[in-house]
């Protein structure tokens with residue numbers, strides 16, 4: 001399994017369970033590992049033969065600008081489904097972190113893996 005990755009993408013999102021979080025967007029940090037064969041693109045040198053990570057970033061910016069989530073878990077599932085259903089990823093690891101939301105803790109977050117690595 002080959003991997004296309006996006007590391008520490010900072011996005012503005014409406015996410016959280018508390019009223020103050022629902023009232024305004026906050027910055028989340030997103031890291032993605034997207035499992036897909038890169039062999040075709042490696043042979044053809046054509047962006048049409050692979051998952052374009054620039055398109056992934058653009059799509060996520062648009063989606064997060066429009067949607068609201070309570071939990072990081074729900075957002076992670078949403079992103080995993082989007083990558084598999086709309087971008088054709090066979091396997092994904094989605095890591096999402098919030099920074100500075102709790103006293104004494106630098107980052108909190110979730111990591112999920114979905115799909116098959118075979």
Ligand SMILES: Nc1nc2c(c(=O)[nH]1)N=C([C@H](O)[C@@H](O)CO)CN2
Pocket residue numbers: 015016017018021070071072073098101102
């Ligand atoms: N497992 C989770 N725990 C918590 C979440 C979450 O998304 N998943 N969210 C919150 C609050 O929104 C928090 O980020 C505010 O400090 C608390 N626990």
